Amino acid sequence: MKLKPKITIADHFAVIQDPRIDRRKRHNLIDIMMIAICAVICGADGWVGIETYGCAKYEWLKTFLELPNGIPSHDTFARVFAQINPQQFQSCFLDWIKSIxxxxxxxxxxxxxxxxxxxxxxxxxxxxxxxxxxxxxxxxxxxxxxxxxxxxxxxxxxxxxxxxxxxxxxxxxxxxxxxxxxxxxxxxxxxxxxxxxxxxxxxxxxxxxxxxxxxxxxxxxxxxxxxxxxxxxxxxxxxxxxxxxxxxxxxxxxxxxxxxxxxxxxxxxxxxxxxxxxxxxxxxxxxxxxxxxxxxxxxxxxxxxxxxxxxxxILDVALREDDCRIRKDNAPQNFALLRQIAVNLLTKEKRVKRGIKNKQFLATMDDNYLARVLALA
Structure with missing residues (x-):
């Protein structure tokens, strides 16, 4: 019997419509979203933090993302998440929750x-x-x-x-x-x-x-x-x-x-x-x-x-939600959903008996652990 391929978190969010109309887009939308998810899991609380994480983890991210033009800039992350339809993002989130x-x-x-x-x-x-x-x-x-x-x-x-x-x-x-x-x-x-x-x-x-x-x-x-x-x-x-x-x-x-x-x-x-x-x-x-x-x-x-x-x-202490200054267009709502994804993934990972903050720290240092959190491994 041929086994069905495992559906990953990336598959659930890959169906979101790309809000960018520029045909010369340099970065894949799913790459942008997955870098953001990984970065927020590891403690990034803004666009600069997400870019910094992406640059530091480029070689690892390249193992499962295309990254045709490297890591997007923090301005690109900010611009894209300000435009993503939050209802579509929410719908994908709900489908993902039902699957896990x-x-x-x-x-x-x-x-x-x-x-x-x-x-x-x-x-x-x-x-x-x-x-x-x-x-x-x-x-x-x-x-x-x-x-x-x-x-x-x-x-x-x-x-x-x-x-x-x-x-x-x-x-x-x-x-x-x-x-x-x-x-x-x-x-x-x-x-x-x-x-x-x-x-x-x-x-x-x-x-x-x-x-x-x-x-x-x-x-x-x-x-x-x-x-x-x-x-x-x-x-x-x-x-x-x-x-x-x-x-x-x-x-x-x-x-x-x-x-x-x-x-x-x-x-x-x-x-x-x-x-x-x-x-x-x-x-x-x-x-x-x-x-x-x-x-x-x-x-x-x-x-x-x-x-x-x-x-x-947890959102306030571990993910510093109250300190987040993201305000433009759909970005605050979409970034809030990124934090919810991070909380769910880190909570669902049961092997490491640590609090959310220490799990984030471990995910930052250990790519294998982060892969397990993402269920990519």
Missing amino acids: QKLTNGEVVAIDGKTLRGSYDQSSAQSAIVMVSAWATVNKLVLGQVKVDEKSNEITAIPELLKVLELSGCIVTIDAIGCQKEIVKLITQQNADYVITLKKNQGNLYDEVEKLFHLSINTGFQGIQCSTYRTEEVGHGRHEIRNYLMLSDIPERLDPDSIWLKLNSVGMVESVRKVDGKTTVETRYFISSIENNAKQFANCVRSHWGIENSLHW
């Missing part, structure tokens, strides 16, 4: 926005760009991202991201800004569940949920199915207790017209935190489509914040 990883049933997919602070440009009155990302909390992979329109907010970007993801069997978590009927509808249409933070300004729903919890607690949960879960953490001068409570068989008064699809339960989290002798109590409410399982609900709530620690923190 399948989501597990019940996996929590956290959706959250992040501001690219360095993209703010006072001289041209350009606001800082906000990207909304989807993060698979078990597999620790970025599943996709969408740029928030400059004159809008995450409410409009989240539906666009949901439309391009495959979420069947997953549990989608979103903070309060995503508490929208249309967003809930899009999630359920994909045969996925949701746990969404309830907004105080969400009509009467917040007030009714709050009243329901108070009544249920005071009456000993008569006529209402409930489940509870409790966690306690002590360390670094902090003592925190979290009480999770979930109610199902919800009375029709919460949603008499069934406008919140698959609203099967509501959740409450009471966090009692003691730091330096001072105690604070915070209560949050959630709507959910999952069945009455407070332990599962607790895992969804805690997993959601993994996008901050496992993705946003």
